[in-house]
Amino acid sequence: MFRKLHKNSETIEIWFEGSSLDVEEGQTVAAALLSEGYLFFRNSKISGQPRAPYCMMGVCYECMLEIDGQSSQQSCLIPVREGMNIRRQN
Amino acid sequence: MIEKQADVVVIGGGIIGISLAYGLSKQNAKVLLIDKEDPLLTASRGNFGLVWVQSKGEGMPEYVEWCIEAADKWPQFSENLETETGIQLEYAKNGGLEIWLGDEEYNTRVNFIDKMRKQSRSGTYDCEMLKTKELQEMLPEIKLGEEVSGGSFCPHDGYVNPLNLVKAMHKGFKLSGGNYYSGQSVTNIEFLEPGFRIHTENNSYIAEKLVIAGGLVSKKLGKMVDIDVPVGPERGQVLVTERTKKILPFPATRIRQNFDGSFLFGNSNENVGYNIETTSEVMKKIAIRAIRTFPYLKNLQLIRSWSALRVLTPDRNPVYVESKTCPGAFAVTSHSGVSLASVHSSNLGEWIIEGSHQAKFEVFHPRRFDVPKTA
Amino acid sequence: MSPLEYDYTIIGAGPAGMAAAITARQHGLRVLILDEQHNAGGQIFRNIEGIEKNLNSEYRKLGDEYKSGWSLVKEFKKCGADYFSERSVWQIDKDLGIHHVSTNSKSFSSSIPSYIKTKNLLIAVGAMERPMPLPGWTLPGVMACTAVDALYKTSGLVPDKDVILAGSGPLLLLIACRLLDAGVHISALLDTNQRFAILKASPFLPQALRSFSYLKKGISMMQKIKNAGIPIYTGIKSIEALGKSKFEKVRFKNGTEFIELSAGMLLLHNGVVPNIQITRQLGCEHRWYELQRYWEPVADDWGNTSLDGVSIAGDCGKISGSSISELTGNLAALDTVYKIGAISKVKRNQFSQPHRKELSYHKAVRPFLDKLFQPGKSWLIPEKKETIVCRCEEVTVNDILQAISMGAQSPDRIKSLVRCGMGPCQARMCGLTVSEILADARNISPEEVGYLKIRSPIKPITLGKLAEID
Numbered sequence: 001m002f003r004k005l006h007k008n009s010e011t012i013e014i015w016f017e018g019s020s021l022d023v024e025e026g027q028t029v030a031a032a033l034l035s036e037g038y039l040f041f042r043n044s045k046i047s048g049q050p051r052a053p054y055c056m057m058g059v060c061y062e063c064m065l066e067i068d069g070q071s072s073q074q075s076c077l078i079p080v081r082e083g084m085n086i087r088r089q090n
Numbered sequence: 091m092i093e094k095q096a097d098v099v100v101i102g103g104g105i106i107g108i109s110l111a112y113g114l115s116k117q118n119a120k121v122l123l124i125d126k127e128d129p130l131l132t133a134s135r136g137n138f139g140l141v142w143v144q145s146k147g148e149g150m151p152e153y154v155e156w157c158i159e160a161a162d163k164w165p166q167f168s169e170n171l172e173t174e175t176g177i178q179l180e181y182a183k184n185g186g187l188e189i190w191l192g193d194e195e196y197n198t199r200v201n202f203i204d205k206m207r208k209q210s211r212s213g214t215y216d217c218e219m220l221k222t223k224e225l226q227e228m229l230p231e232i233k234l235g236e237e238v239s240g241g242s243f244c245p246h247d248g249y250v251n252p253l254n255l256v257k258a259m260h261k262g263f264k265l266s267g268g269n270y271y272s273g274q275s276v277t278n279i280e281f282l283e284p285g286f287r288i289h290t291e292n293n294s295y296i297a298e299k300l301v302i303a304g305g306l307v308s309k310k311l312g313k314m315v316d317i318d319v320p321v322g323p324e325r326g327q328v329l330v331t332e333r334t335k336k337i338l339p340f341p342a343t344r345i346r347q348n349f350d351g352s353f354l355f356g357n358s359n360e361n362v363g364y365n366i367e368t369t370s371e372v373m374k375k376i377a378i379r380a381i382r383t384f385p386y387l388k389n390l391q392l393i394r395s396w397s398a399l400r401v402l403t404p405d406r407n408p409v410y411v412e413s414k415t416c417p418g419a420f421a422v423t424s425h426s427g428v429s430l431a432s433v434h435s436s437n438l439g440e441w442i443i444e445g446s447h448q449a450k451f452e453v454f455h456p457r458r459f460d461v462p463k464t465a
Numbered sequence: 466m467s468p469l470e471y472d473y474t475i476i477g478a479g480p481a482g483m484a485a486a487i488t489a490r491q492h493g494l495r496v497l498i499l500d501e502q503h504n505a506g507g508q509i510f511r512n513i514e515g516i517e518k519n520l521n522s523e524y525r526k527l528g529d530e531y532k533s534g535w536s537l538v539k540e541f542k543k544c545g546a547d548y549f550s551e552r553s554v555w556q557i558d559k560d561l562g563i564h565h566v567s568t569n570s571k572s573f574s575s576s577i578p579s580y581i582k583t584k585n586l587l588i589a590v591g592a593m594e595r596p597m598p599l600p601g602w603t604l605p606g607v608m609a610c611t612a613v614d615a616l617y618k619t620s621g622l623v624p625d626k627d628v629i630l631a632g633s634g635p636l637l638l639l640i641a642c643r644l645l646d647a648g649v650h651i652s653a654l655l656d657t658n659q660r661f662a663i664l665k666a667s668p669f670l671p672q673a674l675r676s677f678s679y680l681k682k683g684i685s686m687m688q689k690i691k692n693a694g695i696p697i698y699t700g701i702k703s704i705e706a707l708g709k710s711k712f713e714k715v716r717f718k719n720g721t722e723f724i725e726l727s728a729g730m731l732l733l734h735n736g737v738v739p740n741i742q743i744t745r746q747l748g749c750e751h752r753w754y755e756l757q758r759y760w761e762p763v764a765d766d767w768g769n770t771s772l773d774g775v776s777i778a779g780d781c782g783k784i785s786g787s788s789i790s791e792l793t794g795n796l797a798a799l800d801t802v803y804k805i806g807a808i809s810k811v812k813r814n815q816f817s818q819p820h821r822k823e824l825s826y827h828k829a830v831r832p833f834l835d836k837l838f839q840p841g842k843s844w845l846i847p848e849k850k851e852t853i854v855c856r857c858e859e860v861t862v863n864d865i866l867q868a869i870s871m872g873a874q875s876p877d878r879i880k881s882l883v884r885c886g887m888g889p890c891q892a893r894m895c896g897l898t899v900s901e902i903l904a905d906a907r908n909i910s911p912e913e914v915g916y917l918k919i920r921s922p923i924k925p926i927t928l929g930k931l932a933e934i935d
Contacts, residue, residue, distance in 0.1 A: 127872075253882070271872070272878075273874045330887075332889065370556055374931055377929075388932070390927060391925040394922070
């Protein structure tokens with residue numbers, strides 16, 4: 001879905017759904033996951049339809065993920081940190 | 091301007107009004123329901139959805155019997171309403187649990203239940219005290235906090251989605267031929283001896299009978315037909331969380347989990363007049379109590395809150411009254427609109443139309459609040 | 466422990482907030498600024514520090530306007546204001562006590578106190594995308610144009626396949642040009658503006674000529690898009706996003722024929738609107754701006770709202786762009802500096818003169834732009850009634866109309882019947898649409914209909930954090 005315009009500079013390790021990812025520092029969790037090709041972040045609580053980030057600025061709440069054990073965090077606002085453990089919520 | 095005519099006009103489209111209107115129209119009365127839709131005064135939108143018996147009616151045994159009758163009728167009432175309208179009420183009657191922190195609360199409750207059992211003439215009031223261990227056994231998926239001293243379990247209790255309930259009754263009312271007029275504010279009521287002409291800003295309605303079910307506005311409306319409806323506001327604030335996995339199978343007055351998985355936390359009892367703001371102090375208190383009860387809840391995200399005004403009479407129990415000087419005009423008020431919906435939509439309608447059950451409702455007359463005159 | 470007290474607290478570190486902080490600090494006020502993002506800059510200067518450091522090659526491509534933010538951010542960082550980044554404000558009390566929480570509950574900033582008191586408050590939270598509900602807009606792969614712009618600025622990411630842009634407004638053109646510069650293939654631009662919109666806007670053109678640089682920029686952007694050979698469809702109707710579990714193609718009506726185009730992503734933009742979540746929670750008075758169909762807080766020309774001690778600046782007051790945002794930030798700060806007693810009224814007026822002069826230059830183009838890009842009805846109220854309006858609760862136009870047929874006369878009554886606005890986003894994505902639908906059904910103005918009641922928490926807060934507040 002997305003490509004990077006430059007080479008990865010400093011990378012850190014984060015975990016998404018149990019898989020290890022090397023991502024650039026200084027970007028948000030949502031951006032990091034999109035750059036790694038993950039589009040589906042959650043399922044609608046009403047119909048189960050897959051949802052992906054829409055606004056990237058903390059307005060739409062489609063990017064909510066469980067981060068380091070805490071549910072429903074807006075991943076488009078939170079910068080990645082070494083060792084971060086990210087999961088979808090279902 | 092065409093004047094609309096009916097057998098009964100009900101003023102007030104909240105849960106009391108719609109329960110009455112729905113019930114009356116199912117009893118084949120031609121009913122008009124008029125409603126102002128005032129955002130400040132919609133108690134029906136700000137309630138916990140409990141169908142409750144456990145804590146009600148201390149000092150008024152007839153009210154306890156009334157609550158139990160309502161609770162007994164609720165399952166059938168719910169099934170009928172769901173079948174008729176296709177709207178899911180999310181009703182369950184598995185009993186209700188109040189959870190107590192510390193010995194003082196526990197002991198206070200023991201005394202309260204004892205009192206309630208003693209005053210129950212029919213002997214049907216059922217509520218038992220549980221110590222922490224037994225309580226925990228009833229809640230295998232969520233751990234109790236350390237301060238929990240026990241609980242009181244009442245098999246009569248249940249819960250429902252109150253918004254769906256109101257929605258379903260509105261639909262049922264329409265299906266039974268009822269007419270609903272919103273945005274109508276009553277300016278004046280004329281007694282036609284017999285019958286009534288109800289004036290709103292741009293319309294008028296004529297009916298043989300009139301029921302005032304306007305919540306906090308009932309006081310003002312009652313005066314127009316010489317009825318005293320002694321109601322006043324008491325604020326309550328509620329917190330709502332994100333949806334999460336279902337772990338709490340029983341409702342309580344301060345904590346319950348909806349069908350969709352979101353948690354509701356209450357309650358507060360505040361005398362702040364006509365104010366429906368939410369405040370951080372009360373929200374914090376509610377949060378603290380919830381966490382003391384179930385520490386697991388501390389990581390749940392709150393996503394919204396609400397605040398509404400309860401409609402309370404001086405003893406918190408219902409008022410049902412027919413005007414003496416304007417017979418045919420009734421006032422109905424109760425802050426247990428949800429719990430009593432099953433009987434408000436049946437027994438009470440019969441009283442209004444035929445005058446039956448009159449003796450039964452005498453105890454709910456507002457004259458019980460009159461200060462006795464000194465000699 | 467007594468909470469920290471500030472002279473001036475600013476919510477939002479975009480151009481308005483940063484300018485206000487700098488000005489207030491120049492006059493010695495004790496200033497705090499709170500912002501949700503990791504870096505200062507708001508949306509327009511998003512990640513300007515990060516991009517300069519990490520993505521220098523891209524930084525050079527971003528226009529002069531973006532680069533002008535750089536000196537602003539540098540000055541802001543030096544000005545001596547207390548700056549808490551990654552903080553979300555979840556409630557503001559009537560006495561201006563501010564409750565805030567870290568955006569990341571496990572971050573290292575949890576030791577920062579979560580409640581502060583302030584004498585004066587500036588809300589500079591900026592704008593958000595106007596919701597553009599259409600069938601299929603909840604599909605993964607459909608995003609707001611500004612979202613893709615943000616990804617570019619914060620991470621140097623661009624769509625790897627072709628994209629289709631749909632909507633209208635200056636930002637749509639700007640982002641189209643940015644994507645072109647980044648080598649993204651734009652396979653079509655669907656212009657939802659009415660045909661001949663420019664004729665309708667022409668009465669405002671003479672005034673707009675005063676800020677000719679804006680017009681020049683607009684013309685050059687349109688030229689660039691044309692020169693790139695991007696197919697542009699104008700005056701189109703009824704866009705639908707189609708796909709099984711993600712976006713695959715778009716279907717729209719061009720004249721009388723239906724056209725289907727496949728693409729990797731669909732990017733939507735129908736203008737921006739003030740973010741009024743905080744001003745609503747506080748209880749500020751709002752008024753309806755008919756031309757651009759949004760609510761804005763009622764404010765005087767210093768940004769003072771209907772509440773004492775509360776002012777607004779920047780796009781959360783009226784959509785006007787970054788230059789005006791900086792200027793209104795300066796003016797709001799000057800007025801506060803005067804109110805606090807640090808300068809006289811005469812000095813305030815004197816200092817504000819150059820800002821007001823520049824403001825009138827930038828403002829001249831607004832009526833023209835607002836008229837030119839007036840949102841059309843079919844983009845405010847979806848024509849297909851199965852379209853989802855409330856994304857969180859999946860409430861459709863039909864559901865809302867049903868509630869109205871049940872007699873609902875207010876947005877809150879509709880909410881109680883069909884749940885729109887009850888989800889985590891608390892009506893940010895559906896509030897305007899709900900009011901538009903109700904106003905249309907009742908044949909009155911959205912101003913009369915009103916907006917959903919907005920309460921705290923403005924942003925989610927855990928029960929545990931709530932239990933710990935001061």
